[in-house]
Amino acid sequence: MDAAEFRRRGKEMVDYVADYLENIEKRPVYPDLEPGYLRSLIPNEAPLEPESYEDIIKDVERVIMPGVTHWHSPYFFAYFPAASSYPAMVADMLCGAIGCIGFSWAASPACTELETVMLDWLGKMLQLPECFIAGTHGRGGGVIQGTASEATLMSLLAARCKAVRRVQAINAKKSESEILSKLVAYTSDQAHSSVERAALIGAVMMRKVPTDNHYAVRKEMLKKMVEEDKAAGLIPFYFCATLGTTPSCENMWMHIDAAYAGSAFVCPEFRPLLNGVEFADSFNFNPHKWLLVNFDCSAMWVKERADIIGHWQIPLGRRFRSLKMWFVFRMYGLKGLQAHIRKQVALAKEFESLVRADKRFEICAEVVLGLVCFRLKGSNELNQELLKRITKSREIHLVPCQLSGRFVLRFAICARSTESHHIQQAWQHITQLTFDALVYAGSVSSVCKTCLGVNSVFRVVELRLNYFAKNVLRTL
Amino acid sequence: MDAAEFRRRGKEMVDYVADYLENIEKRPVYPDLEPGYLRSLIPNEAPLEPESYEDIIKDVERVIMPGVTHWHSPYFFAYFPAASSYPAMVADMLCGAIGCIGFSWAASPACTELETVMLDWLGKMLQLPECFIAGTHGRGGGVIQGTASEATLMSLLAARCKAVRRVQAINAKKSESEILSKLVAYTSDQAHSSVERAALIGAVMMRKVPTDNHYAVRKEMLKKMVEEDKAAGLIPFYFCATLGTTPSCENMWMHIDAAYAGSAFVCPEFRPLLNGVEFADSFNFNPHKWLLVNFDCSAMWVKERADIIGHWQIPLGRRFRSLKMWFVFRMYGLKGLQAHIRKQVALAKEFESLVRADKRFEICAEVVLGLVCFRLKGSNELNQELLKRITKSREIHLVPCQLSGRFVLRFAICARSTESHHIQQAWQHITQLTFDALVYAGSVSSVCKTCLGVNSVFRVVELRLNYFAKNVLRTL
Known part of the structure; x- marks a missing residue:
């Protein structure tokens, strides 16, 4: 060609x-x-x-x-939104043509510099504290990662490195492996599996903090665990937090992962959910989820660039991904981005109302942003049967999750093209299948094991579900 | 929009x-x-x-x-080639539109399945041993990584996990951190910095094996180090090899990284350089360097998929990158890909001849593929002065490297559009600037320090240089 x-x-x-x-x-x-x-x-x-x-x-x-699996169909309500917009696609064509490998400033100055400025633009849209903005003289700043998993790993590695240096500064005789064997990281027992994986990769212990009945980490619980661990000679060094958590001890690196929810903070009415970010050392969310910038584009900020220099990312090479941000931010404007978020939140509320109006169903977590967790009142088997029918019909697509041992259906507003009539149609479809499922459940004494087996193909992706429930977001 | x-x-x-x-x-x-x-x-x-x-x-x-920095200019001879072709760009547009996040089979079956088959296609083009091919019943197979750095890290983590399990199977009392503190990985002292970085991330020791005067790891040297380490109670577990190295001890995972050179193995005449790959546990190269598939597309194969299940990659999400491979392989055909490699190797040979015909210059490593390492006979300062002038003129772009303490100019055939007349013009330009540099050097007693300073902006990227020199490729 x-x-x-x-x-x-x-x-x-x-x-x-x-x-x-x-x-x-x-x-x-x-x-x-x-x-x-x-x-x-x-x-x-x-x-x-x-x-x-x-x-x-x-x-x-x-x-x-x-x-x-058509992630951009208005009938796709599974997993989480994958951002997609025409300006991002046009920008990606340009990115492919320039085709520079941006591993250093000289390898393509525009690639390095536009990224820094775009992360500043985005940080300001989110009203991030000044300490996260690079500007011309700042010590903080942002970087594009491929995914939130990489951002979590990068923050954990930076924290590990800092902790080792700190301990050796006090006691030069301690070997690195001795220190490593005593480092402990913490995260919520509701956290995404990638957090645990970061600790596995980094070869450090990770303890999961049990959450309360609102799926929230309680300050007292974290403090108790940290004190126990210190008393046992261990070294607490890292906490990967859900939104709005405040740090409970000094010398611990706090990373906030708001992979999905972060995009909403361009709207002032949702910004309070991010309060407390000023206490974090690093913060991350995925514009490639909900901010119309096609995958991959995960935005990460740190307070001290010096902490991650040499650790900016796992891969050495990188694409000119900031072009996508530049095109999207300019063609939508802040107002356009806000309108997108608000429209999708309204659609979630609309679905929530439909669910609440039907006494057979219950809402399982407060609907704060674009996700509705709901289920049929009744057994897990009944809900599995309903999901099986939904999946088989292939008219809409949902995936389940587990909340406190209960099988729950997740209805996430995903595609940019989803409108009210799609929501209405989806609900109509669900209620129709509900009828069938209830008839089936009534006609058989107990739901057979094969129904469960079929669902195993949709392995429960531990989404960052807990971020969505307001209770979880309460500042400790 | x-x-x-x-x-x-x-x-x-x-x-x-x-x-x-x-x-x-x-x-x-x-x-x-x-x-x-x-x-x-x-x-x-x-x-x-x-x-x-x-x-x-x-x-x-x-x-x-x-x-x-225009990586696709025919006057770009710096770093390494960044693949670029029109079929890949068209495929990437499709990839952006589908916009699925392929983290599981169900999240988009075509994304998972095309990738497996494309890695089989590519593996067969490279005549990889059957054990690396997934087929319908194979235990091995391939996966697309973002970069070679990620492939190296993945292989090291898989090896670490296997080593810990092996030791604990013999002695269940040993704690993981105790074992980790004794694990030793090895690589050539000429290896890419990403190999050392993988060990840092994985928190294991890495020893660099001193190379001989052909920049090759000698079997005896590796064996000696492994035996010393075993005697000291350590546990050798991983060796990241340059091409053609054969393993020297059991129970060590051998990963072969042929980031740049790998593409050449679609040509039977270069395939012998890969002999020995049958002894490796994992093998990786970057089609996004030299095989016309735009970045990012790093191909990694393993003999036992089971070893890396759960470790396939750092990020959870992934783009539908195999579409690029499918379009490129079909629109070029194997013959077209071979023609591309052969043309670029011939251009490197053409440049080599020009250098050899000029007695003021010397060739610093055998020209095997698309890279020519050369320098002016004389001081490092003189060569730095020449590069400074080349860079300042902005007509062609080169970067330097260090070979045995000598400042060497790298001339890599990069852009798909580079033709013989560009090589001729580049050489003419270099010789003209050589004249100026020699006059300058003659007129000043010693080259001043600032000349060195200016060059620091082109930080010496430790490229996988050593892979190119035939000596390095010799089987131990």
Whole structure:
């Protein structure tokens, strides 16, 4: 493909993309196939001779599309939103063309510098404390990570390094491995699995702080654990917090992970949820979830850039991802971003009202942002049966979660194109299937084990669910 | 920007991208500006109201392009190639539109399955041993990582986990931290800095094996170090090898990192350099360097998928990156990919001949693939002066490296669009500046310190240089 063919094919692809997104709701939101479906549809080896573009693009509909879970369908309410917007897609084309590998300033100055300034723009939109803004003289600043998992790992590694240095400054004889064996990190027992994974990678102990019945870490509980650990000769050094937690002890690095919720803080009415961030050493959220900047773009800020210099990220190379932010922030403006968040929160409230109006259902956690956790009053089996029917129908897509041992359905407002009538239709669909599920449950004495088995394919992704419930966000 | 505007702007961007790449050699390859240039060119805050697309696209030329190091200019010979091709760019547009977050099979089956099959295709193109191919029943298989650094880290973590389990199987009383404190990893003293970093992150000791005067790890030296360490009660568990090294002890995980060179193995004449890969537990190279698949796309294979299940990668989410591979492999065909590699190797040979024909210069390492390491016979200062002039002229772009304490210029064939006449012109330019540098050196008794200072901006990126020299590749 030379430049002339690219001009033709690239424009065809622009139309294909627009057609795909404009007509996405006509496609079944979730694929109807078995694992391993794809291998038999394509050859076992790469072709020796070049193939034509026509053949490849035909295969997109034949091979790829039947196996796609359509995250941007307005009937997709599973997991969490994956940001998608046209300005981000146009910017990504430019990013691909420039194709610089931004591992140092000289490797492409614009790539390094636009990123710093965009993180400042975004930090100001979130009203982050001045200490997180790089500006021209600040000691803090932001960096784009691929995902929140990487941000958590980076913060833990920076904290580990600092802790080792601090202990050795007092007692130079202590070996690094001796110190490492005594470091303890803490996080909520409701925290995302990536937090535990960061500790595993960093080879440090991690203790999960039991939460209260509002899924919140209580200050007293954390303090008690820290004191016990200190008394046992251990060294508390890191706490990965949910929003709004304040630190309970000195010398501990506090990282706040607001992967999903963070985007909402561009709206002043949600900003109080972030109060306490001034006590954190690092803060992270994913514009690629809810702020219209296509994946990957996870924003991380630190108070002291010096703490993570040399640790900015795991990979050495990086794409020119700040272009996406620049295009999105300018084409939407702050007001446009706020409107997007508010619209989606309103849609969640609309769904909540529908659920509350039906006495057969209950709401399982306060609806603060764009997620509604609900269930049929009754057994876990009954709710599993309902979800099984929803999934099988492939008209809408939801995934479950566990809350205090209860099987709960999550209804997340995801696609940018979701409107009120999609919510209404989704609810109508759910109530219809509810009828079937209740009839089924009534007709069989107990729900059989196979129903449970089928659901195992939707392994419960431990989403950062707890961030959404207001109770969790209460400052300790 | 709605779908209609995206159709228009997206197509304009396709033309912008094609124009950019068709005319890239008219731009100075390296920017002429000072760190911090960008901040003053744009506002301090995001706009409140949306801006027009025209304003943004105008700013691309005003703000971004002056700060871009043009990696795809045919006059860019710095660092290493960053792959770029039109089929990859078209595929990336599709990837952005589908916008699924592939963290599990159900999250988008096509994303998981195409990746597995594409890694099989690529593995077969490289004639990897059967044990690395997933197929329908294999225990091995491949995965796309963001970068080689991540692949190295993943392999080290898998090896660490296996080693801890192995020791505890024999002696259940040993604590994990006790075992960790005794684990030792090894790598060449010429290895990329990311290898050392992986050990730092994983909190294990790493010993650098001194290389011989061909920059090669000698089997005897590694064996000696391993035996010393065992005698001292330590537990050797991991060796990150350069190409063609064979393992010297059991129970050690061997990872082979061929980040740049790996692409060349699609050509049978270069494949012998990979002999010995059958002894490795994991192997990695970057199609995003030299195989025309735009960044990021680092291919990693393991013999036992079970070893890295749960460790496939650091981030949880992932883009649908295999689409790029699928488009590129099919539109080029194996023959097209081979032709690309062979053309670039021939260009390196052409440059080598030019250097060898000029008695003032010397070649510093055998030219095996696309990199030529050369220098002026004489002092490091003289070579630094020459590079300073090259950089300042901004007609071509090179970076230096250190080889055995000598300041060496690296000339890497990078852009897909580089042709013989660019090589000829680059050499003409270098010889002209050589004349100036020699005159300058003759006119001043010793090169002043500031010349050295200026060069510090091009911090010597420890490239995987050593992989290129044939001597290094010799099987132990």
